[in-house]
Amino acid sequence: MYTPYSQSVLRHNQILIWLCVLSFFSVLNEMVLNVSLPDIAHDFNKAPASTNWVNTAFMLTFSIGTAVYGKLSDQLGIKKLLLFGIIVNCIGSLIGFTGHHFFPILILARLIQGVGAAAFPSLVMVVVARYIPKENRGKAFGLIGSIVAMGEGIGPAIGGTIAHYIHWSYLLLIPIVTFITVPFLMKLLKEEETIKGSFDVAGIIFMSIGIVFFMLFTTSYKMTFLVISILFLLIFLKHITRVSNPFVEPSLGKNASFMIGILCGGLIFGTVAGYVSMVPYMMKDVYQLNTAMIGSMVIFPGTMSVLIFGYIGGLLVDKKGPLSVLTLGIVFISFSFIVSAFFMGMTPWLITITFVFVFGGLSFAKTVISTVVSSSLKQEEAGAGMSLLNFTSFLSEGTGIAIVGGLLSIRLLDQKFLPIISDPSTYLYSNMLLLFTGVIVSSWLLTMTVYKRL
Template sequence: MQHVASATDEVAQEKVIDTKKAVPWIIFLIFFAVLNETVFNVSTPEIAKQYGITPTGVSWVLTTFIIFFGIGSVIYGRLSDIFSLKKLIVAGILIYSVGSALGFVLQAWYPAVIFARAVQGAGASAIPALVMVVVARYFSPTDRGKVFGLLTSTVSFAIAVGPVVGGFVSSSLHWTYLFIIPLFTLISIPFFNKILPEEKRKAGSVDILGAALVAFSVAGIIVYLSFPHWYYLAASLALFIWFITHIRKANDPFIEPSLFRNKLLRGGLIVGFLVFCTVMGIMFVIPLMLAKVNDLNTSTIGLILFPGAMCAVIFGTIGGNLADKKGNNFVVFIGLGLLVISLVAIAFMVGHSPWFIAAALLPTYVGFSFVQTALANRVSLTLSVSETGVGMGLFNLITFISGAVGTALVAKLLDGGMMEFYKNPALNSLAAIPYSNLLIIFAAVVIISGMFYLRIFTKKASAQTSETAAA
């Protein structure tokens, strides 16, 4: 109790930066960092053709970036608890740009392209990880919900337009020009040098072994989800066990074991994993469902999904404002409720008009943007200043891994024929059965997540974190 109360006091003592000046540049930087997650997706057939490689071989263009992006999210978070945020953000932008330049210059050799994507991921991961820390550390509690909402909207927009931008650049110029896009982030360096406060190096040292164990453990999980061989998972679990043993003995561990004893942080991470895993599973299964059951082509499926993606852009900001006015718990429960209603509705509409499904998807996107915004804000309020870096890094890592887990799990459930156990009487096609059952299961997982959230984030817990503006 004492620990969380003191966290709010510590945050209040930090210098508060100018929101109006900072937010536009933060949005600019986040957009170009997240854009690179999806901008190469539509170009993979062209890349495979150019280098004469298999689909598995070309998948490394995406997988390599994802691995280094996921690893970096938690490592940069930990580094920000020791080193200057300003210097780390500038370093991340520079690394991101160097990787982009290498990819463009060395485009004739495929291994060099993969190496460039690794460097890109290592640099780009600094941006969302450190921006979350900037918001948690230097924005006033009354502004955080709004800013987290803007970040959610920006991320949603970047992910949605990434394939569109990628397709336009690839068809108009060449896919290698996609490496040029991240160079725009360089123009933000003078601003961050000016707006972010100077910070001295804090006490502590970098636990290199701990960082390496986290990095290879996360990499093992991501590789296993992309290429499901048992030895990748076994290696990842073994490294994770080694990491847990190591941080209990190390003098200055990469992640303090006490952080995992923070009940509210632990609860937020679990709820985040369940919800993000579910939503990413939904985003993976809906296009498959529309293609298989409704026999739609790619462009039509894109039109079905686009209105929902734009709703996420708009309602992310609205969710942030609601969180500031009504509290994070209020927004989380509204979001979870919208998700349940949407999933049940879609489960009964599978096989019917795809435009009904497009309408039913709107609450999915809105609900997810609400939960994502409010949960990030809620987690930030459970951390002391000295914990914000690694704490928000863990939150980023959980959301990242949960997306990969959700996608892989859905694929296995559908491929294994395990979702054909019940026929919904509202369905008009046998092909719709597995998708309908899967959506009902997703709704049940969201309900369980809400019950768990209610148990963890009680009124008593809310009082401990002082999540109102009065803090």
């Protein structure tokens, strides 16, 4: 016979289990298609600039959605929003799978998937905070974090295997598994009291248009797109100073150290995301590896290493300080890029090894950026500030993927700059890695200059 206490514990555990299932299968959607980008490019006869929109489209609506769901949770309730996100994500999956022969439909499906999937990182943590007892929240957050990292880690291996032996379109169906959580979460989660409030729809529209046209500029390099992007972003900046409940709090723009922190973090995260999107093309062109090998032999060890480096990074921040850990992370990333650039074409195992250190360095950088950015915020700015950090981090990853796709397509860097490189098929990728190194090191120097003064 269950006591009220044991029933409560059972309910909390059940909620946590289904949140883990939801988090695991939803996060696979971010990584599984990356390894298949060359196959998609081949099937549609598209350049990387267009093909990379398969990931960019998802990250675009995903990044904006994470901020929107967070702001709506008090007004509409977690239960309704979580159900909405799951259903929309599944609808996007079905549209993408059934219409995968048509590239515009595929991009539309990824946009829809991003709208739905954005609910998960925003709301899952809120559910834990509201439903799990305070003494167990640390374990719950840690468990979900590990599940998410595991999903991101094995995503490339699953994606590469399915794409190689079946077809990449079946990867679009993976998020449908999250629908099994609906009846359980609807039963376990309570109906919540909601509060009335205004929502800055116009601000979201202005900002979204500006971001979309900037990404279109990086795809085609048409100056018209850049002009439209700048115009709408300026309108957005003017708009948020005039409304009572802006989508982005304008007062944060006056906090110079905070803005520099999210800028540098965005450059680092976007560069690594762009590199990850480039690796499948590189492994196909230079090493002639198939999709299954790229996913399981090259990318998988690196993504799984995050589990180890994330734990180590947290310990080092407390012992050595955040800036020392950031420096170590930047050394990992930049050294890996330089080694890969100078010895491109020797063996694919070199890329596998350096990939581990790129993700290790990224794990260190993410830990540090979160730490130093939060330290630059006043207590009353913490909520809005960290929300903006999450938004810009996701958005920068999508932007990095778009920019790298454009650079791979115009092939401006497809020239022999390094005398040590003799194979023409490696010129473009070697030079791209040197460019990545420059961006990473510049971001580190700016971060160190600003935060050493604090």
